[in-house]
Amino acid sequence: METNDLTKxxxxxxxxVHRTLGPGLLESTxxxxxxxxxxxxxxxxxxxxxxxxxxxxxxxxxxxxxDLLVENQVIIELKSVKELLPVHTAQIITYLKISNTxxxxxxxxxxxxxxxxxxxxxxx
Numbered sequence: 001m002e003t004n005d006l007t008k009x010x011x012x013x014x015x016x017v018h019r020t021l022g023p024g025l026l027e028s029t030x031x032x033x034x035x036x037x038x039x040x041x042x043x044x045x046x047x048x049x050x051x052x053x054x055x056x057x058x059x060x061x062x063x064x065x066x067d068l069l070v071e072n073q074v075i076i077e078l079k080s081v082k083e084l085l086p087v088h089t090a091q092i093i094t095y096l097k098i099s100n101t102x103x104x105x106x107x108x109x110x111x112x113x114x115x116x117x118x119x120x121x122x123x124x
Contacts, residue, residue: 018030
């Protein structure tokens with residue numbers, strides 16, 4: 001599946017999760033439900049993927065984890081916060097660079113309308 005079509009599919013699934021659950025729950029709840037939705041669609045999706053940092057010739061596990069990785073093409077970073085901050089964007093940009101992944105979605109579920117708080121990010 002082309003990356004742009006994949007991101008549309010992911011956003012649609014996230015909207016379904018948000019429509020069903022509403023705002024105000026923990027990030028981990030939205031993560032589990034979105035994982036379920038994407039898995040039911042037959043997509044290859046992984047949760048809490050360790051993201052080591054490559055330093056010189058060594059790969060170091062320093063605690064970074066990708067919330068969801070879909071089809072090894074799109075990183076999803078989920079939040080359930082009052083508002084997205086620049087540090088949240090910086091986090092997913094860093095994950096994209098470290099993993100050498102081209103597309104990411106930053107989503108804040110703690111809002112009345114999810115589509116207003118989905119941010120597409122590219123590592124170009």
